[in-house]
Amino acid sequence: MTDLTRMTATDLAGLVAAGETSAVEVTRAHLDRIAAVDDRVHAFLHVDTEGALAAARAVDERRAAGEELGPLAGVPVAVKDVLTTKGVPTTVGSKILEGWRPPYDATIVQRLRAAGTVMLGKTNMDEFAMGSSTEYSAYGPTHNPWDTDRIPGGSGGGSAAALAAYEAPLAIGSDTGGSIRQPGAVTGTVGAKPTYGGTSRYGLVAFSSSLDTPGPCARTVLDAALLHQVIGGHDPRDSTSIPQPVPDVVAAARQGATGDLTGVKLGIVKEFTGEGAEPGVMAAFRDAVDTLAKLGAEIVEVSCPHFRYALPAYYLIAPSECSSNLARFDGVRFGLRVGDDGNRSLEEVMSLTREAGFGAEVKRRIMVGTYALSSGYYDAYYGQAQKVRTLITRDFTTAFEQVDALISPTTPFVAFPIGARTADPYQMYLADLFTIPTNLYGGPGISVPCGLSEGLPVGLQVMAPTMADDRMYRVAAALESVVGTFTPPAL
Amino acid sequence: MAAISREEVAHLARLSRLAVTEEELDTFAGQLDVILQSVAQVGEVTAADIPPTSHSVPLTNVLREDVVVPGLTPQEALSGAPDVAEQRFRVPRILDEDVAS
Amino acid sequence: MTTTLPAYDEVVARYEPVIGLETHVELGTNTKMFCGCPTDFGGEPNTRVCPVCLGLPGSLPVANKAAIEATIRIGLALNCSIADWCRFARKNYFYPDMPKDFQISQYDEPLCADGYLDVEVGGELVRIGIERVHLEEDTGKTLHVGGATGRIHGATESLVDYNRAGIPLVEIVTRPVPGTGALAPEVAKAYVTELRDVLRSLGVSDVRMEEGSLRCDVNTSLNLPGEEWGTRTETKNVNSLRSVERAVRSEILRQASVLDAGGRITQETRHFHEDTGDTTPGRSKETATDYRYFPEPDLVPLAPDTAWVAELKAALPELPRLHRRRLQEQWGLSDLDMQSVLNAGAVELIEATVAAGTTPAAARKWWLGELSRRANETGVELADIGATPAQVAELQGLVDAGKLNDKLARTVLEGVVDGEGSPTEIMTNRGLEVVSDTGALTAAVDEAIAANPGIADKIRSGKVAAAGALVGAVMKATRGQADAKTLRDLILERLGVQG
């Protein structure tokens, strides 16, 4: 029999629906795979064996009862530990939430359950999604299945590595500055950041509220689109959720898979010169551009003059919001408490708790954000960054008057060795150079594998206008139809 | 010129309720200096007449009807608490008087 | 250290006070500001909470439409302009009664701004400028354990209940009010009273100061005539109308004594103590935290369109001051009489009694007479006395129908207040109806004449005034259930004397 862990979500759902395999068998196969390889990958922080098997049995029973099943019923999914899961540990990769079992499910988790997908467990991440390598997880790094001495990207390295290591066919990530797309690129998988407001943030432990966007991760574009369709759409519990139906991303992925991009106009951002990017990455990107042109796409250069300020603006806005969002981790209502010896005051205990519970990167960002919001600095830092955000949005708007979508490399470099960039925090920030503008604008972006550089995956990013998520799926699927999917060496 | 001094880091840490160590003060002062000098680039943009963007979705008036929905039981509410007494969240003594609304 | 405070009149002759008031009102919505938890008062601790109002990681706020509308209505009633676009902001500070360690409030973009409220003090109209009306969320409640009298100082630990956390709170801030001189404390009290009446007439809050649904902070400063305004202090915890007046007065006296001694006023918050009537220092502004306000990213902007605001404006009730003016005219009262009605807190009661079918004069007589007396004796609010306007109207109906005389009516009213039932029930159950059966009365009169031959003779001899003694005797025999006039006529008739 074929190895169930090597199949696409689309095919697995088809087999389950046809009764050729059961959801329990599919789930067991993935749990076995996790047991076999995760000590080397460390994609998971928590594997919910019993919960997964119970969910799988429920799907099998529904099928046996003749119920109509959804397009992903019986398919396992790994969930980034940033989403709350009722009764299942949720740590956000932080010591401060060690052992916390939320009393409620995130909207996306509810939708995953309702769709009959099977949650395998919670995946590793940079603490509070702050990082680009998953090295800042309080529970140790995740290893890239392509080379376990290298990083899997971040912050959603656990979800991407789980896909690349065949531990799960689908995963959920969250993207604040590139945390879905960048891990997708460096693990040779597909990661999509939906339009901000297109997927619910209810139950997503906030890092930067105006940027955080949960989204799908998969090994194929169509699988990502199917997952996007299941988790997306309006949620009245999130005030920033857009009250419109999800664009038909599945149809767009199918259309793209025909390999025809006639009539599609793609823009290359002039200001993304390749400076600071590895030559191998730029070479793979140029090859992909040629491929897209061969598929019929018209390629033009567009100017986005303010993109060069995206990184500094992001590293003001995100820390500012995080300094406020992370205030609630004070040891009063949930999570860690340190130093409560009966003598210390609450203020001392709060400070000791936060000092012990947060890692260095989180503390740095909280302090940068506190600084940027302080009276006297607000206008020059936070206020100015919000204006830059307006200018970047205008750059996108102008660009999308000329082209249907923008393309770029997803990351400036392939997976780097673990430890290579931790000494200099700002060097780490550069990993998100190409992905951040989209977050500031709020539009969708996808990373799809486009080739290899020095034997490691390179991703191509497609950026589309807000609520035109379908466009990026079409382009990504077209590229995939030519370059195919990428399989890492055996673990 | 350094953007930030060791003393300023100590002040930020206190505002952020972080009991940072002496050693961390040195490390953070250096790192925050690099970060803040880099992000200060946003100041190069002349944007006097540019409105700030706080939200990227063009929505307004997202409101909820005034209807009660079930919440948590006290057991659920207190389930994650580090310390509980009399069905309340117990905290060590508070030094500051209420800052109030 | 004891300081001798100067005399109030002497102080306000030398210094000019400037006052300002910040009032927080809990709205009477069904649910909290940003979640669907109920807002009812009381309840076991932590029973009205959810992930949102507990600030659990991942939870998000969604604004309550009824609270937004109530705030706009308050703004309109206070003659404010309503913002056509505004945002919520986060006010960041660590405190355990604030679940998220920030409060969702409004900062430089309040929903309502630039209004006024006219209040009457000593027959004069004083216009109080309203700077802003904005919406925010209330905090939880902290119980301090281990110290004396539940105070924070000396406590060894605290216990937090989040039932109140997230209840919509409207903050109403006045502009500084100069020029009220010696009347400053009274103006402050009159403003809060009028504001309370406005809020009550809008039906947006139960405005009960004793339950904390209306809370006041009072700003006070003093300056010498012709000089700039002085440094102000902010007195917190002023939780009754009487305290508003006392707090201003006490702070004027305290500041004057500091200034007289050559000292300077520190900008600080002070705490008012209900028991002693004085204030003690809290945090000084120098140590105040930087709240690091920024637009709340989890909530999208509010943009009330003109149609929505117009609709809310059209549905506003008549405001209390105009309403009172109209009633005064309808009831034909002098300013003085109206003032005594106001002082007794009887306007709405009389209005409702009249609406139930009684003349204004009769309604006023009962509420300001018998019922006010009882309320004073027992120390309850007139509205809580136990008699309803409908019952008072019913009582007066019985009097008008001749079934009760004045004295009997008072007895019946006592019964109503004591919860014995409706006036008719009490009259019937206790057999208090006026005896209108002439046969029975005649028998009683004849009996009294027979028992008092001397008096009867006097009357027969023309000393008609002596009939009073016989009236008394018959009244005693019939337990007061006769009409005195009827009785007197009957006695004279039986004795064959012309009245």
Ligand SMILES: [Mg+2]
């Ligand atoms: Mg306030």
Ligand SMILES: [Zn+2]
């Ligand atoms: Zn709630």
